[in-house]
Amino acid sequence: MKRSTPARALGALVALTALTAAPTLAQAQTWTIGEDRGRDPYESAQNFAFEARFSPWQPDVDSEFGGRARPFYDYFSYVDADGTKRVRDRLLGGLEVDWQALRLGSVASLGLGFGASYSQFGTAAPVTATGQASGQESTLHLLPVHGVVVARLDVLARRTVVPLVVYGKAGVVVTHWWMMLGEDFSRRNPGSPTVTTNNTGDYGQSARGFSYGWMFAAGAMLRLDFLEPRAQRSWDLEMGVNHSYLFAEYMVITDWSRPQLHVGSDAWVFGLAFEM
Secondary structure (H helix, E strand, O other), X not given: OOOOHHHHHHHHXXXXXXXXXXXXXXXXXXEEEOOOOOOOOOOOOOOEEEEEEEEEEOOOHHHHHOOOOOHHHHHHOEEOOOOOEEOOOEEEEEEEEEEEEEEEOOOEEEEEEEEEEEEEEEEEOOOOOOOOOOOOEEEEEEEEEEEEEEEEEOHHHHHOOOOEEEEEEEEEEEEEEEEEEOOEEOEOOOOOOOOOOOOHHHOOXXXXXXXXXXXXXXXXXXXXXXXXXXXXXXXXXXXXXXXXXXXXXXXXXXXXXXXOOOOOEEEEEEEEEEEO
């Protein structure tokens, strides 16, 4: 059976993250400055953090037009039960791997992170030139890939009974996007926001490309060890998982690419994290 485009994209996302992280996992280690008095002497070495990330998400495509036009809103919006027209948020799901490269005693860690996510927006394709419904679905697919510097302040979790870690991230994000009409790529036209008036050679080409921007985030993590200390200790001994967390993060993506599609957004991100 032929896999759907979302299934292929999700498979590529997992493979991309795994392939990129593999060399780092094989060679990288954490350097420590000062004495880490918050570390259990029986705890296994800790070098990495893994995150499964989920967010209600909607790219700010229409920001390019300064209120003069709303192509994304007009195309993907629907009318709800009370007659209000809106675009429904979609789920942005992804993975992130952080190398905790530098340990600052028992106070904080500094590191580098790499992640990839996926989301899509779909709607019934507009009517054809004959006035008949096309009967196909039109979808916008987005695959953001980011690289960030990560600072985690975990002195409370390591030195007190308060199981909280706060952190910040900053870096770059590259988003691969593409439009599909049924099983085929949509084609660009003179009204496309990704085609400029002096770039007429793009007309009729596949509607896909890359957008670039900055990514900033701040969040807090709840260390779950206190719920089942013995189970967490056993998990560390058997699998090398030092700590597990629930986290909430506020993420901002800004655009600096022109004339490509604007995919900047701000959203809350929730998920699970594991340190190993």
